[in-house]
Amino acid sequence: MSENVDLDVMIGGPQGGGIESSGQMALRVFMIKGYDVFGIREYHSDIIGAHSYYNVRVKAQKPRSVRLPVDALLALDAETIFTHYNDLAPESYLIYGTESLNTRIDGIAPMDHDTKERVKEDLKQKGVEPVASEVVKYLASTGVKTVGLPFKDLLKVTAERLKTTVVSVSKTVNTMSITALAAMLGIDLGAVEKSIQLYFAGRKGIVDSNVEAARTTYEYIKDNYGVSKPLPDGPHRNKVRMIATGNDIVAMAKIVGGVTLETYYPITPSQDEAFYMETHRVFDLDEEASRSLGQSKTGTLVLQAEDELAALNMAIGGALAGARVATTTSGPGLSLMNEAISFAVITETPVVISVWMRTGPSTGIATRQGQQDLLHAMFAGHGEALPKIVLASGDHLEAYYDTIKALNWAEKFQVPVIHLLDKYMAASMMSFDMEDVDPYKVPLERGKLVPNPDPKTYKRYELTDDGISPRAPLGTVQYIVSSLEHNEYGVVTEDPVIREKMSLKRLKKMETIEREIPESEKAVLYGDPDSRITIVSWGSTKGPILDAMGSLAKEGLRLRFLQIKTFLPFPTSTVKKIIESSDDVIAVENNAFGQMVMAVRMFTGLNINKRIAKLNSRSLMEQEIYNGVKKALSMKEGLVVVSDGA
Amino acid sequence: MSQARSCAMCARWRPHVVYPFVGLCTHWGKLTMDTDSCEHFTELVIDNRGIYWVPEMRSRVTGEEAAILVRRGVRVYLGAYLDPDVREETYGAF
Amino acid sequence: MARNWMDYKTDAWVQWCPACGNFGILTALQRALAELDLPNEKVSIVSGIGCSSRIPYYIKTSNVHTLHGRPIPVAQGIKLANPDQVVIVASGDGDLLGIGAGHFVAIGRRNIDIKVILHDNAVYGLTKGQAAPTLPLWFKTKALGQPNIQSAVNPLLLAFASGYTFIARAYAYHIDQLKEMIEAAIRHKGTSLIDVLQPCPTYNDIMTKEWYEKRIYYLDKEDPSWNPNIEKPEDVKKIPKIVEKMMEWEPRIPLGVFYRNTMVEPLDVRIEKIMPGYLQNPPARRSIDIGGRALTNPFVAFKDRIVTT
Missing domain, CATH: 3.40.920.10 (Pyruvate-ferredoxin oxidoreductase, PFOR, domain III)
Known part of the structure; x- marks a missing residue:
């Protein structure tokens, strides 16, 4: 069988x-x-x-x-x-x-x-x-x-x-x-x-x-x-399927999701994403698009920048001109991008930054796994660089849809979106079917993009109820964009009243984001919803956790697993509810200091006192969660370090 | 031909980095097996100023080090053969 | 109706110190745009951080005031996304040759059609007069705590080595000549540099109006046969002379167009070669969806990952 x-x-x-x-x-x-x-x-x-x-x-x-x-x-x-x-x-x-x-x-x-x-x-x-x-x-x-x-x-x-x-x-x-x-x-x-x-x-x-x-x-x-016992045929014969790495699938999602300009500076483990986009810069349209546009192909421009400073600032320039843009990097590149993230925030520029985390601090181990850039991403950018969105995907197929959602959210809310991925996903590959990567499931949305604004009344940073202003591409109407505090027209100002209004505009926009992104996109509960033993985790630990939960369930140990997907906006009410209704809560992360645990404490005031951490820079495996959970449950509190892999 | 005059012992031969029983013959400009041989066999003479490839160590050494290794019976070569498609096998590493 | 230079003025108060060289550059730029009759929204002036980088507020075009050192990347993003936009970088020597020097070099490799106007006063004005990368060695302005122990970079040579295809030097108080150089740069299709020598009356008490005016001369006035154009392969013979002029500084400083090479493909032409359709449907304008529906399907666009089982 x-x-x-x-x-x-x-x-x-x-x-x-x-x-x-x-x-x-x-x-x-x-x-x-x-x-x-x-x-x-x-x-x-x-x-x-x-x-x-x-x-x-x-x-x-x-x-x-x-x-x-x-x-x-x-x-x-x-x-x-x-x-x-x-x-x-x-x-x-x-x-x-x-x-x-x-x-x-x-x-x-x-x-x-x-x-x-x-x-x-x-x-x-x-x-x-x-x-x-x-x-x-x-x-x-x-x-x-x-x-x-x-x-x-x-x-x-x-x-x-x-x-x-x-x-x-x-x-x-x-x-x-x-x-x-x-x-x-x-x-x-x-x-x-x-x-x-x-x-x-x-x-x-x-x-x-x-x-x-x-x-x-x-x-x-x-x-x-001799002849071994034959392996039976699996259920997926005679089908047209795909196999792709996480890097590939994010590249695919960016192209499908309408990115027209991607910039990057080479860094492991992100480079294969840009490489795949370069290879497919000219791509075939599906039948309906071919018919509708009267052409069979179109293109996505990919440009290698001289450094990550340039990569993100170029992407921002492209977005100002009206393109749907993205860039890709890893932790060290995110460090260099910090200032530009703040620039994107104040100029309300939509840009998606895919961050393929690896082992740090510093250059660390460039080719190995780590989840050490969570707080870095949340706090990226000087001077209260908010609102922004920090989103973490748990596996390849999630990363595919999340990439398209990130592109939508960036344009809808006019903010930078940091999409956290990691080496585990970058360098792993999985098989999937056509219905797993449905390009039409998440409709492409561009928010308040106005292609033909009225020059007489247009205000790029108009104060609105939701904090989001009409966005006209540079070149369609005369206005100014500034990294300095500015008024509704984008013109620099140090006026205290306007400064306060602009601060409140950014705050209001974060509230809009919190309201409009549904709770189901912020956190997902797996396993037995009534269990009082909860694993809380984020990112690519999802696969080993779910597989291990399957094995533990066979032994009668039924768990639930709360995957936090967005850290900005944070699913405060869900996390609070789940932690408060659990007898045992175990956090799983590929970092030493428990960055997710810190974020949970910051937003909910609740602590998670049992942690499983993998710190040897190798990929987390099913048996480590299986053993780690058992060990954590036997303890009152503390840290379980799992260490498999060569 | 005797084993002593095979490609593996020839100064014109560059062993494959991963499978050293295959290599590039720089005289004929094509791949040969370590046991092949021909009339153009050339004895390797270690030059102190040269750089040598040591398959056993998967590393390069200077002529002075190569001379010591040869005395210990280690095979050294003037270079290694890198498959032209090797980039299909490599990974981003930084 | 042709535009007048007043059409490019804004009502913002220009906050530069009295007698600042930036005023000359501002006026020359407004006049150049008027003479070329460019629609206000079709021009983007992109600046970094510094005194001169306030210029986007004073010219009525679609401008961006960016971060310290980053106007060149932002400008390139705009131009890549919308090749029809006229994109001008206007920023200081500290911004372009200090913190942003990597971008100053990289843009030359691309020969992207962007004009870089370097406001070159050899000092950091907004932080009280520190030495900028173009301040000569051992100069000690009154504003400096100690003599400058770092040598000056030569912006023209750096641009030449980086691949810029239009290189000129101007003087901020010679508005007519500067205006003409700006117009010539805008007409040239490729990465262009105009190094504008500019006295800073507040912090640079050495390189004053008098200091400059004793030294400057125009290449084409001095030598009516001066021709900076590289239009055919044999014109490269002119390069040693061009480089020699770029290196000249004391006792005399040449001004004018040093180099204009029309034989190098600009970036948009290169992109069109690897991505046909780019110029017609550039990133800022190409459709990404049909009423929210994506244009392709992974199984249509990425056949190299298909496995038929």
Whole structure:
């Protein structure tokens, strides 16, 4: 029964050495087999050579997180074996290249010194020599099924069959690894071949050699390890689906959501969003739009700025001229954008800033997970830079709709919107269907945008009941925009009465935002609504929390989970109500100081005295919440630090 | 041809960064296997001022360091071969 | 009916010190706009922070007073979104060459059609006369606590190295000549710099009206054959002479158009090449929806992420 399938697979190797294509191919193999997938990349701040790995979870219906231990580890080099030998479940598979067997841990130059010493100590205690072959033997003794792939021999056979040289097929080693993994997991060769065709689409020679490599490997596995129990087909066969990273899906949402100008300065983990938009700067319109506009394509301009100061200020300039604009960055870039956020506030300029958080403080660990910019985002900008909106998405599909909503809210309320995302989402990918990314579900709204204002009466900063004034693009009517305090016409003033009115206008606008964004967009309750045990969290912890709640519910522990989605405006009444009606409240965050807990205290006056924090910069996993919740419930109060992941 | 005069031992050969049994022959301008060989075999002579690639260490060393490594039996090369499609495999790292 | 320079005046009180060079720049700019007969709303003057950056309030066009150092990015955003807008950056030497120097360089690489008017008085007026990036080494104005131990940057050379395609220097009190340079810059399609030397009677007691007027001369007056235009490949032969003139400072300071290169594609032409339709439907004007309905569907626009199972 495919409903019972719940597989975790890990693929590790040197960065730049085929991890990415192996991971991508593996995800496609499982999708073609009819499953939903969720995959995460973990990698070093390095271009080529350091250790990176993919975690892939496979389920019939939407996995939302990954887990340890894994059911199969594909080790493309010895460092992977040394890094992850403790992550294998009993009766799991270790697939490795026989070339790496002789490698000693001390001979692996890229491996982190601290990691090496820790691994050596652990192996010493287990009585295992720090040589790859010995670790493999040790794993075999614990019940792991070890599968050695003689790549050179397999390449020779593949070459002979294609009547070509070994060299010309040498790039098929990734396919061989994936095929071996598939064969051990009981996946048919057909699914592998189809994924090859999909992944190398349009490159005929490459498809042929990879298909032959897959066949050779499949036979090798069958001959040496027998036939595994077949994996049943999942429920999603014969469908047109998609797989995308969080970066991809936000880029898609920006294009669908009508962004006509995106500016950025390259920073991890945001850059792939801008890259994807650049690649798709000219895009096809759907049938109705083609007919209506009389053209089949249109475009979104993406410009790489010289720094984040320029990126946001350019976006603001574009918005002043009437474009729907956005920019993308990470924590360090948000630091540089602070002054311009304040500028956007006083000039009432709509702009969406996607902030892909990573590990800080300072440069921290650029390629790893963190949720440390919550308070930074809320307090971004000097001089009471309010109103603004701070929105945090919990997963890919939420991020898609939230991006479109953020674009709408920015224009409707004429404020900067900081959309908090993170490395976990940026570098993870999930499968989904057409109905999951409905482009028409959230209608595009531009608020009080007036394309043809009356020059005689127009006042850009007119005082209104809701604090929002008519917005005419620069160039349609003569008026001035100022970063200084100004009157209704935008003209600078130090008059105390007008200054006070403008302060109250901004305050009123925040009240309008609080009123008009429905409570259901501010916070969402999951799980058993009547439970008196509540997890409160925000952002990408949602997936591991929901998956862990499923496992805990099977054991009879029914929880509810309050996901805070907007921090400005804050869902004060909901959070208050939920906390006050709980016996146990546990906060989950990827930061040390409990930034969400501080925000909750600030707005509600209530404290959350149990916290689960992940601080090692790796992706939060299901079992960590599962174990963390149990531990937190056994305590009166305090901090549970969860530490899985390599 | 004997193993001692194979591509793997040739000064004109650049091993693949990740799979060192494949490499680029700079004489023929094409990929060969480490065990291939031809009449243009050239002995590698370490130049103290040179820079060398050490596959085992996945790192570059100076000529002086290379000479020490060679005496210890470590293979060094004048360079490494980087797959032209390698950017499809890399990640944003800063 | 053609516009008069008075049509570009606002009723705001001009708050500069008496005899400030900014008055000359303001008048020249208003007159240039009038002679080009540009509709008020179709011009955007974008400034940073400083005395000169108050200029947006005194010219009746669609202006933006931005942050310290950031007028160039904001101006580019406007121009990228709406290439039909005439966009002028007017800001000080501290703003453009100090805190905003990175943008001053980057805009040149783009050759985007924006005119940068550098109000160059070599001091920070609003914070009481500190040395700006164009104050020469060892100058000690009365306003300084100690002599200037940092050397001056050469705005013309910096612009030239950055890729500006129109580079001129003017003197704030020579309104007619400055007006003509502004008009020439607006007519030129590409990133333009006019470095306007400007006495600050309050804080710069060294580089005074008298100091400047002893030194300045016009390139084309001195040498009637002076021709700054680079229009064909062989014109690059003129560049050593142009650079030599850009470097000249003491005892004489040349004014005029130093360099006008019409062989470099401006940014909008470059964008049109990679995104056909940009000029016709630029970001500020292209439709994003049909009555609230998005124009595309991920499964139509992003086929590279599709997996057929």
